[in-house]
Amino acid sequence: MRVAPDEAAGITSRGAVRTCGGSVTIKQEAQQTWTGHRKDSVEYRRILIALLGAGIATFAQLYSPQGILPRLADDLHVSAAASGLVISASTIGLAVAVLPWSLVADRIGRVRAMRIALVAATVLGLVMPWSPWFSSLMVVRILEGAALGGIPAIAVTYLNEEVDARHAAIAAGSYVSGTSIGGLLGRLVAAPIADVAGWRIGTFVVAVMAALATATFFWITPPPRGFTPHSVSIRQVARATLEHLRSPRLVVLYVQGCLLMGGFVATYNYLAFRLEAAPFNMPVGLTSLLFLAYLAGTVSSRASGDLAARWGRGTVLIASTMMMIAGICITLSSSLPVIIVGLVIFTAGFFAAHSIASGWAGARTTRNRSQSTSLYNCWYYTGSSVFGYLGGVAWLHYGWGGLVTMVAGIALVAAVWALFAARGRS
Template sequence: MTTTASTIAQHTTGADAAHDRRITVALFAAGLTTFASMYNAQALLPSLSAAFGATPARAALAVSLTTGCLALAIVPVSALSSRIGRTRVMIGSAAAAAVIGLLIPFSPSLDALLAGRAVQGIALAGVPAVAMAYLAEEIGGEGLGAAMGVYVAGTTIGGLAGRLIPSFTLDVASWRWAAAAVGVAAAACTVWFVRLLPPSRGFVARPAGVRTVLGDLGQQLRHRQLLALFGLAFVLMGGFVSIYNFLGYRLTQHPFELPAAVAGSVFLLYLAGTVTSAWGGRLADRVGRQRMLTASMAVMGVGLALSLPDRLGCVVAGVLLYTAGFFAAHTVASAWVGTLARGNRGAASSLYLFFYYLGSAVVGGLSGLAFAHAGWAGLVGAVGALLAAGAILFAVATIRPGDVVRSS
């Protein structure tokens, strides 16, 4: 009897491990397709400016409108997933975004392209709105940090591919062919994701009306630590997207004047984020989230300062450090939100991502004004101010409610 029970337990454990691995790989593929679609326009911005006679700030709307519409869709899509299931929402989202991505290269004007990117942002919302809650429900426990790290690694590789594929294509073809190339790649990753994703085991439907949804959101917003982490997501993501929105302009203009393909290769620095997102999640499980987040933000600050001199080596090294620190910080903060959430964990995750992508849209767009008026130094100053605000928000997030009571 004991031997039989032991054999069954081992089989169950092995099946659970295989199930968890399949989930992790599927979410890796979801990160690839979602973020390749989301940020491929970043590599096209100088070409869009040239093709349509647009200023850098107007061309950057191809990124800001996507992330802004995604931010607005995060909460309703998350609520929908609580009703009909996480997997159905993620699959529908990835498929719709892939189809729109294949149509965007045929845009007859910049306005049409911007409209398409806005609609694609709404379609893209399903994966980021649901992924964190899905992982917490299906894996949870000690493995959550590592699984979250693999998902975030998929988003970094997707973001990298979404930038590199059009960058290299631009060396031999127009922006339309560059957009088409990344659209096909994203569609292929979508098929991979859909084929791998297993049915949910931990999902419990929560049919909810508007009042219930607002109540769940209000419960999370009344949690001071969560509110601080939401603000942290806004400022860190806003600064990060700002750097990459205008990095291409800096590298293709004086004093560097690099060809588009060479300038685009700087997006290989995203690989630093791939490493630190997976590594940061595991390390945070061992040394603690607060220490890991402190170190990550310090690395971001050093990288930002290092990118200031007009020396290519300094710019590359600085952006490398900034990227590495950002993705480690994002991995830690997103997992932290899942552990602090009260009641509906999906509501907390959706609010985190709402502020995350709202920062991308708002700051990523407005930072173009700083770049237009004061160049890279002005942009670095603006992002540095955001990083300082993030440090204050992090300090607030580390104070537990009991500490406030004892100190008063």
């Protein structure tokens, strides 16, 4: 019997490669051998630029009210601690949403899920400034945070699927750099405009900027190659979550995110209240310039990946946390230049530590990776919500010294616990 040329090659008419156990599609075979984009490829650069846009869209909206909380508190007639809930509301919404977003992303794809998240968040961001009451503002901020949860829940998993494993730590550092730029732009844009036109116009302009960043993400993201769609049930997500929470090597990383982010947000939430009071008496527009310290985080998060490749993630994580402690203690000074130096050190240490811990949470497991990165973000933003509010309580009752004590204390706990993570370099 005559055999057709395609059959002799082992290829069926439906594009499948025959094996002794059946047939495997060419697409599946390509995915099985896919190792990720290399650092010198065009697609690698496109991924980083796309995630820069996503980082700007996400974190500009998430934290744009932070530098203008005193103005918002006066306008809506709430206390300093209550105004901090504007940040906590969005971060608690984000914390609750990250695991559901990971389930959605497993089914429909990382890029598609991130696009949906960005569009929903941008629409809510454009609505948020026009909330007439503090209670309605809280509702919109919770929903906005839940929508924004689709980016940090998915981004690191997306990087681990699309980027060569040898460059994953560096790529994760670059992504975190983008988030720091987003947070910086949100604060720098909103505060000066709020000084002139009010906090509502300031945050609205940030939302418009986020819409442009979202459009950039849509335009430049390359087609995904490392993702294989699969149906994941709520029961499977719950099982994977429990499995990760039973792993001390993963839990120690989740705790890093919770404690360090909590201290970081508390510091920046109430720094403006301190500097606008005596003896500094600085206007909102001027205090917002202190957020330029975020540029130190942009540099340190990128550099942390290179340092981790050389010295190990655990060593860099602990060293970065100690930088945070040193920096926050320096801000106890009554000299503004010294406070700025302390803030720069503190910010650089935080972003380096966060870059290491977030990337490690995804890399330290090969099973249910998206649930691991989502759990990290869940703990991370829960810490932001809880300690962001408690920092206001410390500020109201004990002043800046009380807030510094809280932040340094929880960072020290994180550093001691991080010794467990330092036991392995992987």
